[in-house]
Amino acid sequence: MPLPISVNTLNLEIQSLTHKHLGALVELDQACFGGLWTLDAYQRELESPNSVLLGSTSSLASNELSGMGCFWSILDEAHITILAVHPRYQNQGLGQAVLFSLLKAAHEHGLERATLEVRPSNVGAINLYQKFGFKTAGRRRRYYKDNDEDALILWLGDIQAPQFTLTLNTWLDTIKRRLNKSGWNLTFLN
Structure with missing residues (x-):
């Protein structure tokens, strides 16, 4: 009878980012987007009272940052x-964990809804957002300047509705199980 394989669990920590993370933010941006935002842009995000930047x-x-997410608090909306x-x-499952953390932060900030733009060609991202209840609300023509691709506008409402807290708890359980299958243990830092 074969011995069970031991899987080492890694801690995945989600936290608010600070200036000490600037270099890691730029490195992650370069790896994911080829340099979408500059060091100055991330510094402005960290200094803005209307910006929440998690990693x-x-x-x-x-x-090293394995993931990041940011939203702007605009009136009663979290614009991811x-x-x-x-x-x-x-x-x-890390994308789910980061998106969950953004939505949880938006809820804690008293925001009513979340919105974002996404490339129609980014099917993986669209699937992720739809898992969290985002719906297509419109399209911005030729939004992305690198190739003139449109952007889908996705929308999630009722973040302050009483049932949203239950939804957050359900998502958290699902995300923890998913991460655990990949060898991660999720923790949140201040």
Whole structure:
């Protein structure tokens, strides 16, 4: 009878990012987007009182970001501006963890809804957002300047509705199970 295989669990920590993460933010941006945002842009996000910038690190390399997400608080809306998972960590549930954390933060900030733009060709991202209840609300023509691709506008409402807290708890359980299958244990840091 074969011996069971031991799987080492890594801690996946989601936290608010600070200026000490600037270099890691730019490295992750470069790996995921080829340099979409600059160091100055990330610095402005960190300094803005209307911006929430979260990141995920692992117990293996706490100085490296495995994922990040950002939203702007505009009136009663969380406008998600960026969501990225390093290519070597994709398809392990980290994107779900970062998106969950953004929506939880939006709920805690008292925001009513969340919105974002996504390329129609980014099927993986669209599937992720739809898992979390986002619906297509419109299209921005020729939104992406690199290739003039349109953007789909996705929308999630009722973040302050009483049932949203239950939805968050359900998502958290599902995400933890998914991450655990990939060898991750999710924790949240302040």
